[in-house]
Amino acid sequence: MKAFALEAEADAVGVARVRPEWIYAEHANSPGAALPNVIIVLVQMDHAELATAPDPPSVVEVMRQYNRGTRVARAVADSIREQGYMAVPHGGPVGGPLVMVPAAIAAGLGELGKHGSIINRRFGSSFRLAAVLTDMPLDADQPDTFGADDFCQNGQVCSRACPPDAIGDAKQTVRGVEKWYVNFDRCVPCFNQTYGCGICVAVCPWSRPEVGPKLLQKMLRRLP
Numbered sequence: 001m002k003a004f005a006l007e008a009e010a011d012a013v014g015v016a017r018v019r020p021e022w023i024y025a026e027h028a029n030s031p032g033a034a035l036p037n038v039i040i041v042l043v044q045m046d047h048a049e050l051a052t053a054p055d056p057p058s059v060v061e062v063m064r065q066y067n068r069g070t071r072v073a074r075a076v077a078d079s080i081r082e083q084g085y086m087a088v089p090h091g092g093p094v095g096g097p098l099v100m101v102p103a104a105i106a107a108g109l110g111e112l113g114k115h116g117s118i119i120n121r122r123f124g125s126s127f128r129l130a131a132v133l134t135d136m137p138l139d140a141d142q143p144d145t146f147g148a149d150d151f152c153q154n155g156q157v158c159s160r161a162c163p164p165d166a167i168g169d170a171k172q173t174v175r176g177v178e179k180w181y182v183n184f185d186r187c188v189p190c191f192n193q194t195y196g197c198g199i200c201v202a203v204c205p206w207s208r209p210e211v212g213p214k215l216l217q218k219m220l221r222r223l224p
């Protein structure tokens with residue numbers, strides 16, 4: 001199914017076992033919410049377009065890539081159903097009943113960055129996600145820890161660029177888990193006013209094609 005998804009326009013694909021905490025309580029009866037596996041589809045954004053954030057070219061590119069991710073998810077789900085299993089596709093930005101970011105991290109598509117989005121080792125944060133919930137038996141991937149979290153410890157590019165100062169410089173304990181924290185009471189008004197903002201993911205050095213690969217080499221050298 002990964003090969004199928006990659007041939008059907010995906011740029012990366014991962015698989016995870018669905019955890020109950022990834023399903024929105026109010027969507028527990030939605031189509032696919034009870035299926036045990038999720039295929040996460042990643043589609044890369046054109047960074048030159050993303051770099052215009054929060055201006056319209058970036059917004060258009062976001063929608064273009066959500067459309068592409070949705071096309072892939074629907075094609076993957078159709079193929080799975082043809083093989084006799086259940087499958088429910090969900091395009092972004094809201095993955096139906098599924099919270100997509102933790103699922104994508106579990107599926108090996110990157111680490112959580114200080115800006116609250118995923119940093120992927122190839123695409124930085126310059127990508128969008130879609131998902132397919134399914135009961136097809138699949139091997140789950142492992143999280144990909146390559147040093148992004150460590151890099152964020154001293155990083156301030158996103159927090160300094162965020163207009164409403166929503167990105168915290170230190171991790172916080174959220175529902176019992178210590179993680180990077182974005183104050184969404186500050187972010188959301190700016191996000192809505194600009195039809196998606198995206199400044200933080202645009203300025204993240206991992207997202208820049210000429211910088212990300214060099215950072216990866218540097219961080220991999222530091223790993224034990």
Ligand code: SF4
Nearest residue numbers: 113114152155158204
């Ligand atoms: S801009 Fe820097 S601190 Fe912010 S998420 Fe990217 S690497 Fe981490």
Ligand code: SF4
Nearest residue numbers: 162187197198199200
């Ligand atoms: S989307 Fe915009 S407002 Fe929200 S955290 Fe990122 S830079 Fe800040």
